[in-house]
Amino acid sequence: MKYPPNEKVSYLIVGQGLVGTWMSYYLSQQSISFKILNDPATPSASSVASGVINPVTGRRIVQTWMIDELLPFAIDAYTQIGKLIGEQVIQHAPVISIHPSEQMKDSFEFRLTHDNVYLAQNKMEDWLNYFKIPFGTGQINECYWLDLNTLLQKWNTKLISNNHLLNEKFEMDDLQILENGVQWKNIQADHIVFCDGNNSMQNKYFNCLPFAPNKGEALIVQIKGLPNNHIYKNNVSIVPWKDDLFWVGSNYEWTFENNLPSAAFKEKMIAALDSLLTIPYTIIDHIAGIRPANTQRRPFVGTHPNLPQLAICNGMGTKGCSLAPYFTKQLISHIEQGQAIHAEADVHRFSRLF
Ligand SMILES: Cc1cc2nc3c(=O)[nH]c(=O)nc-3n(C[C@H](O)[C@H](O)[C@H](O)COP(=O)(O)OP(=O)(O)OC[C@H]3O[C@@H](n4cnc5c(N)ncnc54)[C@H](O)[C@@H]3O)c2cc1C
Structure with missing residues (x-):
């Protein structure tokens, strides 16, 4: 297959569920170039989720992890993205x-x-x-x-109209690792971020994580x-x-x-x-x-310990609505400014498995 000449972006994102949506939102807020690949035929957890952020959990009705920080962050984030697509997505x-x-x-x-x-x-x-x-x-x-359906659909339309999204399936065989980035078909990127939910379980670079x-x-x-x-x-x-x-x-x-x-x-x-x-x-x-849950009930956020041009934001489990905005922003700050990722979420806690 022949591809058009190279397109160069800072970030190539795989998947536009909740996590890919928030990655692309924060990159566009910071005017960082990116392209998303999303395969509409691959099932997405975000499209069937009820979209609830509940600050308490379980039979003992205790507060959920980090909720004091996550909740105000999420309220503001969903209000802001709603303004951009002209919809009230948080109620x-x-x-x-x-x-x-x-x-x-x-x-x-x-x-x-x-x-x-x-x-x-x-x-x-x-x-x-x-x-x-x-x-x-x-x-x-x-x-x-x-209202996740409205959010995901309207954001998808916006991404397509801005030439930021391709309705295409990412195939690992087409990925080339370069010295300071990656090449996927005709797209060259400084970083690739896997936001592909359960499909990361089959990803040869991250399948050691305890999904x-x-x-x-x-x-x-x-x-x-x-x-x-x-x-x-x-x-x-x-x-x-x-x-x-x-x-x-x-x-x-x-x-x-x-x-x-x-x-x-x-x-x-x-x-x-x-x-x-x-x-x-x-x-x-x-x-x-x-x-896309895991045995530790904590997200998988960060760069590959040996190939820093590869990153993942995943493992959101039952709490993607509150975790996705916070941790995508944290991942970008980590890659762009070297800021630390929350120790309980950082994939480097599994360094010995890579
Ligand atoms: C029944 C149910 C109810 C839930 N209710 C809630 C709730 O009320 N509150 C809450 O916080 N969480 C809830 N969740 C959890 C929430 O849905 C997840 O945490 C969240 O949606 C995960 O988002 P994600 O972007 O990581 O994954 P996904 O939403 O699965 O997105 C992955 C995306 O990647 C794409 N993709 C995958 N592979 C490829 C490929 N090779 N090439 C191109 N694209 C690809 C898929 O098409 C998809 O769009 C619920 C989940 C379920 C199943």
Whole structure:
């Protein structure tokens, strides 16, 4: 195959999920040249994610890693990128916790009075028109919902119109490592950054990292009349999606045979919705994806220990929405100005594996 004459850029980015989107945003903010390769046929976790930033997690409702720093950063970042594409992509959406058991109610009430920052009491009566509530309710403030579909699509259009994105599959066989950069087909770049989610598991330069992909599914459900400015959490999460459509999920499967929606998950969600909702619902769609997770539950950010022109920003797991803006910016500051990457995220913590 013959390629046109060389195009020279500072960065070649592989993938335009959440991470590639934020890499390209911060590079364009700093007027650094780049090109993204994104293959629309390769599944993307970002396109099926519910888009929630929740500052607390788990049965003990503890704060998530670095949330005091990540949350204000993310709010500002999504507000700014929204302005550039003329859309409000971030919305404050407190979680209404509909306690699924006496034990979870006790756990919530314990946390309300111990090291509590984000939890609040609310009026159960406000929600009785929509839900069966045997164990009461509570509220998690400072939660946000992101309209990821709009963000990814509109940013993709902007990248294409600025000649920054090629809808093309990156093939490793076409990559040449140069002394001070890389060459991919006709594109020469000082750096290549892999933002290709689970596909980095097959990347010969980074496949030593302890990836542990995790499958998740969701139903897209129409629930007429349910306010779409809140997120609802019981044994399942019900998250605004678009107009009167809601995302309902999810599961966390560490072992799975494929990335397809399963009948077992659908059955489980129907049972959960039937026991939770007092108003009718209609199933519109069933989606599934693989989270680029890892055994340490911390991102993989940084340059290859032996080939500094190769970099990765990956391993966002269940928290890509809050981690992606912060760590893409940190990676660029590291490459451009030599600033340190957070020690728990830096891939150099695995240096002995490379
Ligand atoms: C069901 C589900 C629900 C989730 N809910 C949430 C949530 O509420 N909040 C949250 O914070 N996180 C959530 N996540 C996790 C979140 O989706 C991920 O952390 C995040 O999307 C990872 O982004 P990424 O850019 O690393 O990967 P991806 O989104 O997978 O993007 C990778 C991109 O690279 C492209 N690509 C791959 N290989 C190639 C190649 N060879 N050539 C060209 N392009 C390529 C793909 O097409 C894709 O566009 C959820 C995930 C799932 C599956």
